[in-house]
Amino acid sequence: MNLSNLDSVLVIIPILNEESTIAAVIQMLQSHGLRHIRVVDNGSRDRSAERSKDAGATVLCEPIAGYGRACWRGLQQMPEAVQWILFCDGDGSDDISSLPQFLALRDRFDLILGNRMATATGCAAMTPVQRFGNRLATTLIWLGWGHRYQDLGPLRLIRRSALEQIDMQDRGFGWTVEMQVRAIECELRICELPVGYRQRQGGQSKISGTVRGSVKAGYIILSTLGQLYWRRLVRNREGAPQ
Secondary structure, eight states: OOOTTOTTEEEEEEESSOTTTHHHHHHHHHHTTOOOEEEEESSOSSSHHHHHHHTTOEEEEOOSOOHHHHHHHHHTTOOTTOOEEEEOOSSSOBOGGGHHHHHHTTTTOSEEEEEGGGSHHHHHHSOHHHHHHHHHHHHHHHHHHSOOOOOOOSOEEEEHHHHHHHTOOOOSTTHHHHHHHHHHHTTOOEEEEEOOBOSOSSSOOSSTTSHHHHHHHHHHHHHHHHHHHHHHHHHHHHTOOO
């Protein structure tokens, strides 16, 4: 891959007890020429932070629990040269081999999303609860905002100016759905790219690994959508910009 324009890409990886997988994820990203990697430790009790640092990543700590809070921490004090932010998970489930296709689309889109539902490996690796929740959420977004998403996956690349425009507010598990809804409202150029997906390569899922976690995640996503739709109605009533 041509490395001349990759210094403008910052990778952010939120982690929680991923010591068995995070080093391999970082090394895979580095093999694609991505050098600016921030790992945000969201309260790990293992050696995740140490393994990340040894692999060559910058390690930040966010003591307050929350996926969105960890992502937000990673965005603070970015160098001016950073124009793109890549979000991915640290558990080895994201298929990083698709990154060249992601990066090749930067001139045409503002938000590039990995679509796990478009590949056989992606569908097979997702649990029935994940697939149902995904379909429900994307259907509600279509009904409420008129845009048909296929997935709410973690692997995503967004232009810095676009991220500033959508003005993210969520600091929890609603981070991904808020980003996609706000991208519609702000009329960003959006692309979903088929990507492979694997069951996590180590550790235990904090969300889909248990029935309780899955129910909680579903509730958060639905409540986030409800809040976003209400805000949209208020803005429309007041004639405020999106």
